[in-house]
Amino acid sequence: MKLAKVKELLNAKVCTDMDYENVEVFSACGSDLMSHVLAYFKDRGLLLTGLNNPQVVRTAEMMDILCIVMVRGKEPEPEVVKLANEKGLVVMKTDCTLFTACGLLYTEGLRGGGY
Amino acid sequence: MAEVIRHTWQVLADDYSTAGEASASLKKVLKQLGFAADIIRRVSIAMYEGEINMVIHANGGTASAEISEDRITITLADSGPGIPDVGLAMKEGYSTASDRARSLGFGAGMGLPNIKRCSDDLKIETEVGVGTTLTITILA
Numbered sequence A: 001m002k003l004a005k006v007k008e009l010l011n012a013k014v015c016t017d018m019d020y021e022n023v024e025v026f027s028a029c030g031s032d033l034m035s036h037v038l039a040y041f042k043d044r045g046l047l048l049t050g051l052n053n054p055q056v057v058r059t060a061e062m063m064d065i066l067c068i069v070m071v072r073g074k075e076p077e078p079e080v081v082k083l084a085n086e087k088g089l090v091v092m093k094t095d096c097t098l099f100t101a102c103g104l105l106y107t108e109g110l111r112g113g114g115y
Numbered sequence B: 001m002a003e004v005i006r007h008t009w010q011v012l013a014d015d016y017s018t019a020g021e022a023s024a025s026l027k028k029v030l031k032q033l034g035f036a037a038d039i040i041r042r043v044s045i046a047m048y049e050g051e052i053n054m055v056i057h058a059n060g061g062t063a064s065a066e067i068s069e070d071r072i073t074i075t076l077a078d079s080g081p082g083i084p085d086v087g088l089a090m091k092e093g094y095s096t097a098s099d100r101a102r103s104l105g106f107g108a109g110m111g112l113p114n115i116k117r118c119s120d121d122l123k124i125e126t127e128v129g130v131g132t133t134l135t136i137t138i139l140a
Helices: A004-012 A034-040 A054-062 A078-087 A098-107 B021-034 B037-057 B099-103 B111-118
Strands: A028-030 A044-048 A066-068 A088-093 B005-011 B061-067 B071-080 B121-127 B129-138
Touching: A004 A066, A004 A088, A004 A098, A028 A034, A028 A098, A034 A054, A034 A066, A034 B037, A034 B111, A044 A054, A044 A098, A054 A066, A054 B037, A078 A088, B005 B021, B005 B037, B021 B037, B021 B061, B037 B061, B037 B071, B037 B129, B099 B111, B111 B121, B111 B129
Parallel strands: A028 A044, A044 A066, A066 A088
Antiparallel strands: B005 B061, B061 B071, B071 B129, B121 B129
8 A cells, every 4th residue: 555545544644754655565563562563563564653752763663664653643753753754764643543543544455464 | 794793882771762773773784784684674673672671671781793694693781680580571571661661662571572582592691780691693
């Protein structure tokens, strides 16, 4: 699924600078526990989380995650946006809850990438 | 790669904004050296979990990596409080992390089990009141 579609489905706002529309993700993971992301997420893809601190970007970098969606209307800290821009990661924010955001993307065909 | 390549990083205590920089640096080196994606992924996860542990529990420390053609060996050495019960620390879900660490998405009791899962060999040397050294080996 292209990130342009993700943005549209979640009515999200893009917080980072790089081009995102044609970046494609093939799987997603929703979690507020970064250790679980490190343990269970296998594929390059999309991370949905309610956390908004730099360790989310660090975790995403370790896992080759291409885009982070911050749910529940969380505003990413400026440090998060700066770090994501440096690392070439896309950060979006949406007012959807984690459950709703995952459901919307799942309904449109995006699947989990974990075990 | 004929020779062994060595890198060392200082990991700062309680510095959650820079935690992970050593792991990112090692990942970049491995990519440049052309290691397979699966190996880089396992090294990255093991190193990052270890680095976070040092920040959360151990007042920081020293992370080093020895890279050769057939293996990557990571050594994480700290002068922290040590691990009183290694068996318990290896159990998924057991954690002594602070509220601060938990608020950042860690402290789920997955650190050492994740490191073990990603490594071909994990050696834990620890003494209460003295410190802990993890030696993680991943075969390439």
